[in-house]
Amino acid sequence: MTPEELVAGLADVRVPESFARFGAQDALAACALGLLAGLLISALLKLVTGRRTTSLEKTRKAIAALALRDRQLRLTGLAALLRRNGGRAPEGLQKALYDPQASFDPAKLESAVLAAAKRGPKR
Structure with a gap:
């Protein structure tokens, strides 16, 4: 076949x-x-x-979240944000980080963090 x-x-x-x-x-x-x-x-x-959030927006959200924390944790968090964004520490921050009794206004640190975030991170 x-x-x-x-x-x-x-x-x-x-x-x-x-x-x-x-x-x-x-x-x-x-x-x-x-x-x-x-x-x-x-x-x-x-x-x-989708819209991407900028580093400035992320920094503002982080600052708002840190505002709810106690003073020492807030200062430590703000200092970490400042370091990540490459900013300069305001006068008196070093003492305030290690001495809970030291007087330091967190608003100065917040403005330094925002100024550093506007400039952008250090490369």
Whole structure:
């Protein structure tokens, strides 16, 4: 038997009529897949084109969070922010960091941190 005779002897492939017909279920499935693809693309575009927070905004949020802490923790956190942004420490900060009784206004340190954040980090 030759391959041509073998192929000629095969029966035609028959698909059930319900598979061959495009019905309401098929339309709903296509619509659901389209909506799902749209949601995925929308989420990806939001990630790619979303607004990025600047270092100044991050610094302001950190200062606001530190304002809720006790005095020593606030001074320590502000000093860390100042160091990360490459700023110069105001007069009296060194003593205030190590002596809880030393008088020091955290507002001076906050303004120094914000000024350093506006300039940008030291490279």
